[in-house]
Amino acid sequence: MQEPTDEQNQPAWLNDIQWTNDGLVPAIAQDAETGDILMMAWMNRESLTLTVQEGQAVYWSRSRGKLWRKGESSGHQQVLKDIRLDCDADVILLKVEQKGGIACHTGRRSCFYRSLRDGEWVSTDPVLKEPDSIYGKH
Template identity: 55%
Template sequence: MNIDFKKSNGLVPVIAQEYGTNEILMLGYMNKEAFDLTIETKIVHYFSRSKNRIWKKGEESGHIQKLIDLRVDCDEDTLLVIVEQVGNTACHTGAKSCFYRSYFEDNKQT
């Protein structure tokens, strides 16, 4: 199996899902180096598009993501990492998931 890092300027989208609950925690990106570090250390590493560097999830907060499983989509250009989320917080806002807001609830018409 080959991950296709060529389609999007060397990056692939990565969905993080919590092991046990199946809750979607976040969306990030990996380049080949971040992917290799993740496989080697079993701690999820991403590529920060804003900082233009690799970062280990939780490197400042301690809320790391321990890799349990890694799934590859049918086109081999998107990854699903199944993780143990240490600290029960994946989002930089302090929320468990980055997907804690509902578009429809926030935009109710009265």
């Protein structure tokens, strides 16, 4: 059975989301097993639809102005296990299996590796793999 679509031939469930004025919604990636918050990124209608269709996280890169398949250059893909919408319908939660254990471009497991301690941001999580070895030298 095919899911219902709207007049633009997009899945109707996309209309339940409160998109920003520029057509985006924040998406939080969470490890489905441990509950660890891995990262936050932006999604548009196309990236969210592709994420559901492909079963892997696809985001919208605001800096590059294009779709970004998580892991396309690093190999550290996020396999979709569940997708949730918050009570205000303005934040997506992706429960994922993080391939390779690294979600952050800094080579850490999570992008949330800095903690506020005595008025300063302190790195609390180690680099698991040097970014140059993941992405090559820039």
